[in-house]
Amino acid sequence: MENNMTSMTKVQTVNSAGDVRAQVNKFMSEGYNEDRIFVLAHDKDRTDRVAEQTNTEQIGMNEEGVGTAIANIFRSRGDELRAKMRSMGISEEEANRLEEEMDTNKIVVIAWGGKEFNNDDFDSTITYYPYMII
Template sequence: MDEKVFVRVVDNGARAMEEIHALHRQGHVAEDIFVLAHDKSQTEYLAGAANVNTVTMEEEGMIQSIANMFRSRGDELRAKLESMGCTPQEARVYEAEMDRGKVVVMARVRAANRMM
């Protein structure tokens, strides 16, 4: 499947919600929108409130998902970002932003849905 990922780094949960609503208005469906924050409970809260996804075993694969149980949070976040299609360098940049309290909102852009 030919997929790319759109990534937006926002300042906080309120901005994440705004970005998620904007993605919905642009035609993205809930199952293709993901939210990720350094704090796991913030990630779960935002995903639940916006009815979108977190990066789970389905996106990561079973081996990465199990490995994440033994990784530091930073390593886990970078692995999740890479499983969504980010390069290792991009994943490091986004993880550093999350260390500073930012939130990452992602949307899968499937080849069939691309308009560019």
């Protein structure tokens, strides 16, 4: 059973895998399940490594939908990252900002509320944290 707190999406930008681990623990202490916590980094290999090291997920076909997953095959990495974030309810402006932060080696950690979004829809209730505060 989902509580109100974990039905909201939260987005945190961090600097390292250690910061990701701390943020994942914080999200889990708030009630988010591991399968609802996602990591994104600009470099695909880094995303893979961080997700494996921190037992987090990567945004895949289940979250982004078949159409977006197929389109991502033909997109640049930046376009792919923005599309993945958009499918989770992140607005176009925030997806652009977060992708720019990933360009500077930041890692984005998303505690997803579970609602999927299409096209220009976005979740206006997402909470964004520029830096990890524990």
